[in-house]
Amino acid sequence: MQTSPPLPASAASSPDHAPAVVISDLHKRYGSVQALGDPAAGVSLTLRRGELTALLGPNGAGKSTLINLMLGLEAPSQGRVSVLGGDPRDPRTRTRLGAMPQDLSLPAGLSVLELLTLYAALYPRPLAVGAVLELCDLKAQARQRAATLSGGQARRLGFGLSVIGDPELLFLDEPTVAMDVRSRQTFWEGVGEMRRLGKTIVLTTHYLEEAERSADRVVLLSAGRIVADGTPTQIKAGVRGAKVQFVSELELAQVQALPHIEEASIDEHGRATLRTREPEALLAALFACGMQIHELEVSRATLEEAFLNLTAAPASTPAHKELKA
Template sequence: MNGEAIELRGVSKTFGRVRALDDLNLSLRAGELTALLGPNGAGKTTAIGLMLGLLRPTAGTVRVLGRDPRDSRTRTEVGAMPQESALPTALKVREAVTLFARMYPAPLPVEEALALADLLPLADRRAGALSGGQARRLAFALAAVGNPAVLYLDEPTTGMDAGSRQAFWAAAERMKEAGKTILLTTHYLEEAERTADRVVVMNAGRLLADGTPEQLRARIATARVRFTSDLVLAELRHLPGVEAAEVDARGHATLTTRTPEALVTALVQSGLPFSELEVTRASLEDAFMSLTASPQAVPA
């Protein structure tokens, strides 16, 4: 599928006097993994509720796969892994996945869905006996078994150990390679930075930024250069490209710059003594904190 998988045009949503979304315009391209980020109360849950057809917009239009998200055909092409899942605890894992598969017109084979979620060793265990991380993997299998064109993942790796997280993201990558459109919400920004093709940042019901992780990091365009030295603050500030400089009581210097390569080159060529050099570029978390601290930010 090409083009836009999800479109919100001029969407507002109010709950009494509370405006959860305010003239939101957002398009999600088919076949991409998009991370939807924002602080608590940003409007992410409301936006996803509209995309799932669980809510109706107060104003504007919502389209999923070109149709109303409440359309019965649309629902059969959408999978959702909510943050809190009411699992069929009395059923075994394989039984639960089989039950959900029967609700869709062209599901994945049950064994394939179990393998995708790394659940084959747990297939005969009751869902109610799973650990927190295992239950999240079952929620993923239930969302994926319908072979959806669009998949919503809400805080998917909460409660998973490191191995399960790695297996989960490998499975998500395989689904994306198969042409699935994936919308992710997460508080683990390093996961979003590593996996997302595109990042959308919301706050107060509005769109703040939209771009690749690299584009969002570039908006603050800074790096930190750290090293240990006997240089005084005045000397550090005269190095090329330094925007800010700090030195602690132990001689650990931290310099902020937009041109770390030029700064490090000048430092080496100066012949001034230093050690323990470390260069850290701006992360997605740095960009996120900067954006959400500035309500007047506008989309890229």
């Protein structure tokens, strides 16, 4: 069986220490609506090359607006956006970008192979169509019309169209929506290949476990502002500490009297759940009380818990939280 050659490491993927994206004091307004920034300060952000950054936030936080500005689809009301050292609205810069939108609109009458060939013709140094078919696990559907693809196959084709131009900077907007388990696995394997080639990737997703597992960095937006910026581990460590759970005969008042507790509850089965920023000190105090405990579990906050905590903060919080190890 003949197989396509592996994707080559192109000149576009060669190491470059210059940032992939530099955003300075960015504001975007639609009439009286401030989508990004606030009267006190705009959004400032630098994305490093070769990293996968998860851009997270609730609906209406400004994620789509920020991505559209980085793609050159819109112009800032104030401030500056530099992408790969140039203006994202410049066609020479845009040919170095790739994007997989959440809402795909594929020409129904064209086949998978025809669409990839058509898109490849739009770029100066595209990837081989056969290699992209293999990357997206669509070789068996190459002659199939786009209208007849399943939801997962159509999403994988959207990924193929986003990478066919061999982009240096790749935007993935809710990429795994409507994907089944197999399609998700194929997609993330493809993302892994893009990372191996040194691509810079910006991901938006509501599946926070995907961001937690795949991202080098998380940038959290709320109300048009950056409220947290760090690795997934740093984001989680900076919010509400740890969760301690156990079963015992302690009453709620006894549990609440323990030191270093921020929240405490006991369910109908006698299982206590405690929130603390100092789990080691709390455990020492718990063992010192002499009461037998069972089914002890200690876990750090999840990215979802951090997300909910940080995006629930008042919009008037003065500055975003850049977390350090």
